[in-house]
Amino acid sequence: MDKLRITGGRPLEGEIRVSGAKNAALPIMCAALLTSKPLVLTNVPALRDVSTMTRLLSEMGVQAERSAGRLVLHAASVKEPTASYDLVKTMRASVLVLGPLLARCGRAKVSLPGGCAIGARPVDQHVKGLEAMGATIAIEHGYMHASVRSSDGGLRGARIVMDLVTVTGTENLMMAAALAEGETLIENAAREPEVLDLARCLGAMGAKIEGAGSDVIRITGTAALGGAQHQVMPDRIETGTYLAAAAATGGRIRLTGAMASSLDATLDKLREAGARIAVEGTSITLEMTERPAAVSVRTAPFPGFATDMQAQFMALATVARGTAVITETIFENRFMHALEMQRLGADIRLEGNTAVVNGVERLQGARVMATDLRASAGLVIAGLVAEGETVVDRIYHLDRGYETLEKKLSALGARVERVS
Ligand code: EPZ
Numbered sequence: 001m002d003k004l005r006i007t008g009g010r011p012l013e014g015e016i017r018v019s020g021a022k023n024a025a026l027p028i029m030c031a032a033l034l035t036s037k038p039l040v041l042t043n044v045p046a047l048r049d050v051s052t053m054t055r056l057l058s059e060m061g062v063q064a065e066r067s068a069g070r071l072v073l074h075a076a077s078v079k080e081p082t083a084s085y086d087l088v089k090t091m092r093a094s095v096l097v098l099g100p101l102l103a104r105c106g107r108a109k110v111s112l113p114g115g116c117a118i119g120a121r122p123v124d125q126h127v128k129g130l131e132a133m134g135a136t137i138a139i140e141h142g143y144m145h146a147s148v149r150s151s152d153g154g155l156r157g158a159r160i161v162m163d164l165v166t167v168t169g170t171e172n173l174m175m176a177a178a179l180a181e182g183e184t185l186i187e188n189a190a191r192e193p194e195v196l197d198l199a200r201c202l203g204a205m206g207a208k209i210e211g212a213g214s215d216v217i218r219i220t221g222t223a224a225l226g227g228a229q230h231q232v233m234p235d236r237i238e239t240g241t242y243l244a245a246a247a248a249t250g251g252r253i254r255l256t257g258a259m260a261s262s263l264d265a266t267l268d269k270l271r272e273a274g275a276r277i278a279v280e281g282t283s284i285t286l287e288m289t290e291r292p293a294a295v296s297v298r299t300a301p302f303p304g305f306a307t308d309m310q311a312q313f314m315a316l317a318t319v320a321r322g323t324a325v326i327t328e329t330i331f332e333n334r335f336m337h338a339l340e341m342q343r344l345g346a347d348i349r350l351e352g353n354t355a356v357v358n359g360v361e362r363l364q365g366a367r368v369m370a371t372d373l374r375a376s377a378g379l380v381i382a383g384l385v386a387e388g389e390t391v392v393d394r395i396y397h398l399d400r401g402y403e404t405l406e407k408k409l410s411a412l413g414a415r416v417e418r419v420s
Contacts, residue, residue, distance in 0.1 A: 002399075004392040004406060006383035007415035008365055011251030011288075014412040018239050018258045019045040019403040020069065020232035024197040026093040027171040028232060029053050031201055032062060032073035033100035034179060037227030039205070044071040044232055048400045052091045056083055060097070078105050085111040085142060091400075092116060095123055096168055098146060099176035102135050103155055107147040112139065117372040119331040125162055125169040132158040133173075133180050157182030157221055165190050165301040170217070171198050177219035178207040186217040192302040193262040197233040204228035234282070236262040237308045237374070238402060242412070243267075243286050244312040245381045247275045248319060252287040253412055260284050265305040269295050273316060294322030294359050299330050311337045311378030318346035319385050320359035327354045337375035340368040344386050365390040370397045377402065384414055391419075 020043035029050070032039040044050060046069075054064045054071070061079030065072045081101040088094040088111040101108035113121060123144075127137050130146065133155040137146045148155050157180045160173060170190040175198075177184035189195070191213055199212030205228045208220040239258045246253040247270050260267065260279040267277055267284075273292040278285045294317055299307040307330040317324035318341055328334045338348045338355050344363040349356045365388035370376030376397045383390030392398075395418070398405055409416045 001393065002395050003419050004380065004395045004398070005417050005419050006365070006380065006390045006392065008384050008386040008388065008390060010413060010415065011249050012246045012253050012384070012412040012414060013251045015254040015256065016242065016408045016411050017256045018234045021045070021194060021197070021235035022047055022049055022401050023167070023237070024194040025050055025232045026053055027096050027168065027175070027194065027198045028201045028230060029057060029071070029073060030096040030100050031175055031198065031205065032057065033060070033075050033078060033097060033104050034175060035205055035225040035227060036076050038072055038074040039227055040229040041071045041073070042229070042231045043069050045235065045403045047403055048396070049091050049093065052087060053093065056087045056094055056097065075104070081105045081108045083110040088113055092121055093168060095126060096172055098126060098144065099130060099172035102130060102146050102148055103176045103179035106154055108144070110144045110146070112142050112144060117336060118334045123169070125164065125166045126172045129160045129162070129169065129173040129186070130176060132160050133176060133184065153181055155180035157184040157219070159185045160187065162186065162188040164188070167192050167195065170195050174199065174209065174212070174217060174219060175202065177221060178202050178209070178225060180221040182221055184219045184221070186219070187215065189215050189217045190301060191215055193233060193236060193259070201228065201230040204230055233262070234259045237306065239263055239284065240266040240306070240309045241312050241377045241402070242408070243270055243284065244309070244316050245384055246286050246412070247273055247288045247292055248316045248381050248385045250288045251413070252285070254283060254285045256283050258282055258284045263306070265303060266309050269297055269305065269313065273320065292316055292320045294320040294324040294357070296325040298327040301330070307331060307334065308374050310334060311374045312381055314338060314348070314355060314357060315341065315378045315381035315385070317357040317359060318344070318348070318363060318382060319361070322359055324357045324359070325354060326357060329353065336371040337378040340375070340379055341382050343368055344382050344390065346382070362387055364388060367391045367393065369393045370395055373397050373401045380405070384409070
C-alpha cells in the first residue's frame, strides 16, 4: 500500500491549477445512461473514483473513451442494468446509477452501498423518492431490485418532500424525473453547487429543470434526452483543502481554474483565521503571514460550512492560537482523523459530535493512518505543519479524491514523496 512521506515545517508558496470536481463528475457520468447519444465531458479529474465509475458504466454496456480531461460516454444501449457489490462497496456514489437506470430501462439491480468509515450512509431517501415516482424497490440479499411497470408507462412525476437534505438523493431523483411522465417537485432539495452543475448538464441534454441550487427543484419530464458537451465545475473541496493547508503552514499560494462562489463559507472562515484572500475571476490567492487564530466551525448543508472541509479545518485548529470548537452535524462518525492527529501532539477532546481543539505551538511528525478521503487530507495538512517527518499510511483514500496530490503539493514547495 502506498504511503506519503512528508517533511513538515515549511510554508507553501506557488501556484497550481484546481481540477474538476469529483462530486460533480460522478453524478454527471451517470447522466450518460439517460440518453442513447454520446455525452462529452471535459475538465474530468483523473481520480480513482472516476475510473471506478467508468468501469461500472462500461460493465453495463456504456462505451467510454478517455483522453486527458476529456471523457466521452455513449450508452447507445444498456445491456446490463446492474451495479455489483464488489464495485459499489468501493464507491458509494455508485448508487447514482439507480435513478437513471430506472428511467432508461425500467429496471435496475443495485447493491446496497453498505456503511463506510464515516457512517451508516443509508439510501432510504433515494428509495422513498423513486417509489413516489412509481418504482417498486425490493431489498433482497443486499441488493435493491428496482422496477417500474412498463404497463404504467414508466416513472411518473411526483411531489417529493425529502425528510433530510441529501446530495446524491437529490441528484438521483432529479435524473429519474428528467425522463418521468409529467412534473416532479423535489422539496427540501440539496443546494450544493454539484447539484446545480448536474442540472446544467441535464439541461444541455434537453431536460427541463428549474430551481436547481435552491431547496425546491421542479423537473418537467421529457420523452427522451439528447447528447451534450459539458465542462465539469472546479472542485471546491480540493480548492478549500489547499487553501487550508496554506493557512496552516503560512505562505502564499495562488489557485487557478477555481470557482470562489462555491466555497464562500470556507473563505469566510479562513479570513476569520487571519488569512488574506483575494479573488480575481477564477483565481484565488491566499496569504498567511502569522500563526492562524482559532476558528470554530459547525458543518451544515450548502451554503453552510461543508462537512468535507471539517477534517482540514481541524488540522488548522491544532496549531492555531486559542481554542476551536468543531461540530459535525452531517455524519455520525467523522472524527477519526482526530485520534490520528493526537499522535502528532494535537490537543483534541471529543465529546459526541463536537471536538474541542486547543491549539499548540507545534506538532511533531509521526506515522499516521488514513481512514477516509477527507480525514486523509486533514492528516496531510497536519503533516505539512508538523516538525520532522510524518508518514501517512493507506493513501489510496487520497487517490479517490485528489488528483496528483503529491505533484501539486511539491509544486507549492512542500517536501512530499509517495513511497510504495
Ligand atoms: C455527498 O454524499 C458527497 N458525495 C459526500 O462527499 C459529502 O460528504 C456529502 O454529500 C455531504 O455533503 C458525493 O457527492 C459523491 P448525503 P451523500 O446523502 O450524498 C443521511 C467526499 O468526501 N442520509 O448528503 O452520500 C446520511 O447518512 C464525500 O467527497 C440518509 O439518512 O451524502 C448523512 O448523514 C464523502 N438517508 C446525511 O444524510 C439517505 O437516503 C447527508 O448525506 C441519504 C442520506
